[in-house]
Amino acid sequence: MSKYMLIMRNSGSVEKLEDMDFEAVINAMGAYNESMINAGVMVGGDGLTDAAQGAVVEFTTEAPIVTDGPYGELHELFNGFWTIEVATREEAIEWAGRAPLGPGNKIEVRRMTDETDFADHADNEYLQKEQEWRAQEGAAKPAADPA
Structure with missing residues (x-):
């Protein structure tokens, strides 16, 4: 079995949450998480706070440079992740495809070393x-x- 990280990328969809029934969003994510737990594949996962509350430590000079958020282009940001343990890359992709995410979102699937x-x-x-x-x-x- 290999571990994969499913990285949820934000393409502006967070801003759309104001127009959504947040209880329904929580319930959809909860059901998705529960399905992975019940299948025995979920190792962990969490959402992340707004990028404006974060920082980047950049190693382009001798001394690291710290930049407060927001940072990066919108398509570079990610707002949550899951760690799952499955047999194949294809199975990890299948689980990513089941996430209750709408248009403008992406999930990057990466095997953990x-x-x-x-x-x-x-x-x-x-x-x-x-x-x-x-x-x-x-x-x-x-x-x-x-x-």
Whole structure:
């Protein structure tokens, strides 16, 4: 199984929310998330605040340059993401296609790297540490409430 990130791109649709029944938007997204949880593919996901509340750290000079939002062109912004774990790229695309999004939105589907992408460097100190960090992170997560 591979992990994929589904990146929700905003093409001005956020501004259209003022004209929408926000409760209906929440319900549609909730049902979509629930379908992925019930299928056992959703690992995580969140929405993001308005770009005006963000910043960009740019590495074009010796010292990084920080620019407050809004930043980038409208088509460059993204306003949420899901992390899913599925067998194939095609399955990830299928899940992306089920998102309850209207015209002007896009979802970028990207496979997240894993240890197989770095097999030629398996003896690297930091790759080995990362495996330890991930194991510690998994051990630190609380068990699901059986109630």
